[in-house]
Amino acid sequence: xxxxxxxxxxxxxxxxxxxxxxxxxxxxxxxxxxxxxxxxxxxxxxxxxxxxxxxxxxxxxxxxxxxxxxxxxxxxxxxxxxxxxxxxxxxxxxxxxxxxxxxxxxxxxxxxxxxxxxxxxxxxxxxxxxxxxxxxxxxxxxxxxxxxxxxxxxxxxxxxxxxxxxxxxxxxxxxxxxxxxxxxxxxxxxxxxxxxxxxxxxxxxxxxxxxxxxxxxxxxxxxxxxxxxxxxxxxxxxxxxxxxxxxxxxxxxxxxxxxxxxxxxxxxxxxxxxxxxxxxxxxxxxxxxxxxxxxxxxxxxxxxxxxxxxx
Amino acid sequence: xxxxxxxxxxxxxxxxxxxxxxxxxxxxxxxxxxxxxxxxxxxxxxxxxxxxxxxxxxxxxxxxxxxxxxxxxxxxxxxxxxxxxxxxxxxxxxxxxxxxxxxxxxxxxxxxxxxxxxxxxxxxxxxxxxxxxxxxxxxxxxxxxxxxxxxxxxxxxxxxxxxxxxxxxxxxxxxxxxxxxxxxxxxxxxxxxxxxxxxxxxxxxxxxxxxxxxxxxxxxxxxxxxxxxxxxxxxxxxxxxxxxxxxxxxxxxxxxxxxxxxxxxxxxxxxxxxxxxxxxxxxxxxxxxxxxxxxxxxxxxxxxxxxxxxxxxxxxxxxxxxxxxxxxxxxxxxxxxxxxxxxxxxxxxxxxxxxxxxxxxxxxxxxxxxxxxxxxxxxxxxxxxxxxxxxxxxxxxxxxxxxxxxxxxxxxxxxxxxxxxxxxxxxxxxxxxxxxxxxxxxxxxxxxxxxxxxxxxxxxxxxxxxxxxxxx
Numbered sequence: 001x002x003x004x005x006x007x008x009x010x011x012x013x014x015x016x017x018x019x020x021x022x023x024x025x026x027x028x029x030x031x032x033x034x035x036x037x038x039x040x041x042x043x044x045x046x047x048x049x050x051x052x053x054x055x056x057x058x059x060x061x062x063x064x065x066x067x068x069x070x071x072x073x074x075x076x077x078x079x080x081x082x083x084x085x086x087x088x089x090x091x092x093x094x095x096x097x098x099x100x101x102x103x104x105x106x107x108x109x110x111x112x113x114x115x116x117x118x119x120x121x122x123x124x125x126x127x128x129x130x131x132x133x134x135x136x137x138x139x140x141x142x143x144x145x146x147x148x149x150x151x152x153x154x155x156x157x158x159x160x161x162x163x164x165x166x167x168x169x170x171x172x173x174x175x176x177x178x179x180x181x182x183x184x185x186x187x188x189x190x191x192x193x194x195x196x197x198x199x200x201x202x203x204x205x206x207x208x209x210x211x212x213x214x215x216x217x218x219x220x221x222x223x224x225x226x227x228x229x230x231x232x233x234x235x236x237x238x239x240x241x242x243x244x245x246x247x248x249x250x251x252x253x254x255x256x257x258x259x260x261x262x263x264x265x266x267x268x269x270x271x272x273x274x275x276x277x278x279x280x281x282x283x284x285x286x287x288x289x290x291x292x293x294x295x296x297x298x299x300x301x302x303x304x305x306x307x308x309x310x311x
Numbered sequence: 312x313x314x315x316x317x318x319x320x321x322x323x324x325x326x327x328x329x330x331x332x333x334x335x336x337x338x339x340x341x342x343x344x345x346x347x348x349x350x351x352x353x354x355x356x357x358x359x360x361x362x363x364x365x366x367x368x369x370x371x372x373x374x375x376x377x378x379x380x381x382x383x384x385x386x387x388x389x390x391x392x393x394x395x396x397x398x399x400x401x402x403x404x405x406x407x408x409x410x411x412x413x414x415x416x417x418x419x420x421x422x423x424x425x426x427x428x429x430x431x432x433x434x435x436x437x438x439x440x441x442x443x444x445x446x447x448x449x450x451x452x453x454x455x456x457x458x459x460x461x462x463x464x465x466x467x468x469x470x471x472x473x474x475x476x477x478x479x480x481x482x483x484x485x486x487x488x489x490x491x492x493x494x495x496x497x498x499x500x501x502x503x504x505x506x507x508x509x510x511x512x513x514x515x516x517x518x519x520x521x522x523x524x525x526x527x528x529x530x531x532x533x534x535x536x537x538x539x540x541x542x543x544x545x546x547x548x549x550x551x552x553x554x555x556x557x558x559x560x561x562x563x564x565x566x567x568x569x570x571x572x573x574x575x576x577x578x579x580x581x582x583x584x585x586x587x588x589x590x591x592x593x594x595x596x597x598x599x600x601x602x603x604x605x606x607x608x609x610x611x612x613x614x615x616x617x618x619x620x621x622x623x624x625x626x627x628x629x630x631x632x633x634x635x636x637x638x639x640x641x642x643x644x645x646x647x648x649x650x651x652x653x654x655x656x657x658x659x660x661x662x663x664x665x666x667x668x669x670x671x672x673x674x675x676x677x678x679x680x681x682x683x684x685x686x687x688x689x690x691x692x693x694x695x696x697x698x699x700x701x702x703x704x705x706x707x708x709x710x711x712x713x714x715x716x717x718x719x720x721x722x723x724x725x726x727x728x729x730x731x732x733x734x735x736x737x738x739x740x741x742x743x744x745x746x747x748x749x750x751x752x753x754x755x756x757x758x759x760x761x762x763x764x765x766x767x768x769x770x771x772x773x774x775x776x777x778x779x780x781x782x783x
Contacts, residue, residue, distance in 0.1 A: 001331045001497045016761045
């Protein structure tokens with residue numbers, strides 16, 4: 001290969017890198033501008049809404065869809081927000097708890113599913129949805145880096161944080177689904193006839209479950225729970241962990257072990273898995289782990305009393 | 312190692328740089344290709360390297376022996392050695408469990424329950440591809456269409472050349488081996504064309520195919536749960552997923568080879584723009600379809616032995632072609648459907664049927680697409696039962712609103728699919744080939760196109776799945 005060809009290759013690669021780097025920054029800052037005005041939608045809007053509200057809240061709920069769908073925070077406090085979202089586990093919730101204001105008195109309700117806490121292969125990948133804030137919030141960046149969940153190229157191409165969220169952002173920017181000012185983060189499920197039939201079929205064909213008998217808490221869970229305890233103790237926050245109801249939980253051992261672990265760690269844990277066991281109605285449920293709007297209202301009312309007792 | 316992995320991004324520039332530094336010494340350059348190909352393969356599982364090495368050694372010797380044989384009988388003997396060795400490995404690793412299970416099922420029907428005959432065998436990645444590649448070498452020499460090489464490094468490099476080692480294109484010795492044995496020259500046009508083809512291949516794979524995969528996998532995990540429109544939507548999307556997945560892989564392979572100074576044959580040529588299934592097979596996985604034509608269909612007698620034998624040959628070729636994709640009855644059905652339709656097309660051609668419908672021959676496009684989509688149901692389903700459930704569900708004509716699932720996923724899929732289809736339509740209308748698209752690009756155009764594609768990848772890529780054809 002002659003010098004001219006080497007020069008050509010180097011020039012092409014360098015120019016591609018420079019141009020893509022610069023374009024990436026233009027795209028990134030443009031998307032920042034747009035997304036900062038988006039307060040609706042599950043991917044960005046709800047997160048932005050939470051970031052705006054977080055300093056003024058006195059009661060916040062975190063966790064997966066079971067937190068999001070099963071607990072109406074407005075019944076407990078007018079100054080509240082439910083930051084639960086589909087598919088989220090502890091790394092996402094813990095990071096958002098850590099950005100709560102220092103020293104402000106707040107109650108933090110964190111939903112934990114013991115089954116998930118014992119998962120061996122949980123790597124904290126649910127934190128990736130905070131990627132849009134990777135280059136904008138040092139704490140979030142630090143948490144993502146700690147779990148090695150950043151895209152390998154994210155330090156060079158910042159817009160990678162917006163991967164697969166662009167359409168959602170544009171859609172919610174141009175046409176918000178709801179008025180976010182009236183939104184508490186709670187997304188109740190109004191069960192349709194079709195969903196009822198599917199659930200009936202599931203119950204009809206219900207088989208017995210093989211329960212786990214080895215319970216080693218996932219390291220990421222363990223570390224985060226210790227960190228959250230420390231953070232909340234130091235910053236005037238009451239941290240309460242809870243597990244929301246299941247229709248028919250066949251495995252009890254994991255809940256018992258988890259309760260013990262939480263007690264040993266000095267954490268308050270409310271296991272509500274069997275809350276509806278004695279007085280169960282089909283109308284309370286959408287499926288085996290999600291309550292209907294009706295079930296959620298009843299559950300929240302009961303939960304409110306429990307919180308008063310704890311306080 | 313996957314083309315769309317971080318490891319390959321480190322591996323390839325190192326190989327590329329050393330490769331062109333060694334440009335003055337062909338032997339060293341080929342040794343580097345051989346070594347890097349083995350590293351590329353060993354990244355997946357080093358133990359199976361021995362299979363490639365044994366297979367290469369047998370065919371290297373067989374090629375020389377076939378060529379040197381004085382009698383037809385002796386030539387045949389060495390060809391059989393090559394066939395038995397290659398097909399033997401393939402049978403054991405790919406088909407043993409399938410036949411053992413099928414045998415047990417059959418015996419169960421007669422009330423006899425044999426012991427579990429299956430073995431715990433891992434399917435070596437790429438075995439179907441490099442087996443067909445080495446077979447074509449022995450058969451070409453046997454047919455006196457090609458002379459063997461006496462250079463062991465060249466031959467071993469031919470078998471294991473990393474851009475096409477694990478999922479093709481299946482390169483014939485007549486195309487690739489002479490290029491390995493000749494000094495390569497760096498061409499700016501090839502570099503440009505290679506870069507553009509790699510980037511577009513990446514876009515096709517990790518943006519289009521992998522986004523669509525999310526929806527298709529959800530639906531095909533249990534088709535019994537969904538209505539007709541949902542299964543139909545998932546099947547149509549699967550048609551595009553598999554096309555962009557495999558065409559994307561081939562683009563990256565062809566582009567990578569081009570950067571090293573090698574020219575592979577085209578493997579996909581806008582196959583869904585076909586007016587007949589015959590035309591479809593001239594455009595879909597071209598290296599396989601031409602392999603099947605040249606080494607199976609023609610070996611069986613092709614169309615030289617009367618119309619009935621021609622149909623039989625077509626059916627056998629397509630059934631075995633189906634089975635090549637995987638040891639499952641679903642692939643046999645898929646091949647069978649293609650065999651039946653190809654035979655029908657041959658029959659209609661023989662009675663000059665299409666002459667009567669010249670004015671509406673454009674209907675061939677949707678008709679062919681419909682047949683291909685129907686056959687994909689078998690290709691995608693886990694087993695025959697699921698395939699029949701999917702077909703039954705579709706023909707219940709319950710076309711109420713389809714299940715959408717994650718709205719973000721489906722909108723992203725539709726957007727990126729539209730970009731891919733518009734680009735393909737552009738190539739089709741302008742009669743362009745992606746293989747040469749970037750060759751005449753100026754530096755500025757290369758930079759702009761690269762920039763656009765990289766930005767689209769950054770904003771829309773989906774977490775990487777394996778290439779579908781890796782399992783074959």
